[in-house]
Amino acid sequence: MKYVILIHSNPQPWGHPTGDYVAEVQAMPQEQRDTLNRDFDTLLSELQANGELAGGEALGDPADARLYRWSGGDSVVTDGPYSEAKEHLAGFFLIDVQSRERAEEVAAQFAGPGETVELRPGWSGDDG
Template sequence: MKYVILIHSNPDPWGHPAERYTPEGRVLPPEQHEEMSREFDALLAEITASGEFVAAEALGDPAAATLYAWTPQGHLATDGPYAEAKEHLAGLFLVDCATRERAEELAARFTGPGSVVELRPVMWPGGEDA
């Protein structure tokens, strides 16, 4: 079953890895960031070796986004970000796991200082959740 792991964060300034730019992450010592980086690399190696890794992308600054909305008069384009919320979508991972429990275990491991991780099943054609 495929799941998307959405990483929401509020880095200021915007940058990757996001945890280095959040208020919570900026107060951590360099040694802790290095350890977190090693743990992240190990997680990626694990899910790649297991075949669970499908794809991943880090996203650029929300201020560089263009939003498109439907109106009866036609499509309307506006500059981003979409919401005035503090958190924005920083990146995503697509994983293919045998169970939801495994996907939940992986999603929890993607959390970092100043981030919130959302796990969501991927919809297949026909509207059924994976």
């Protein structure tokens, strides 16, 4: 079962890893930040070693995003991302796991201070 883990963040200024730019992480003692980074690296290594990590990528500065919408029979482009939102999509990971329970277990480990993680199943095209 494939799932995408979407990392939503609100770093100011923009940069990666997002935790380095999030106020909640910046307020932590360095030792605690180092532990968070080590734990995340361990998680990624585990997912790679057992074949559950199908891919992932950090995304560029949201100021460089463009939105394309259908309006009046034509495609209209505007600057993005979603300017009305405080958070933006900072990156994603694609996992391929045996169950929703495993996907939820993994996604919970991606949720860091100052970030929101969305777990969304892939769509296979099957209705049932």
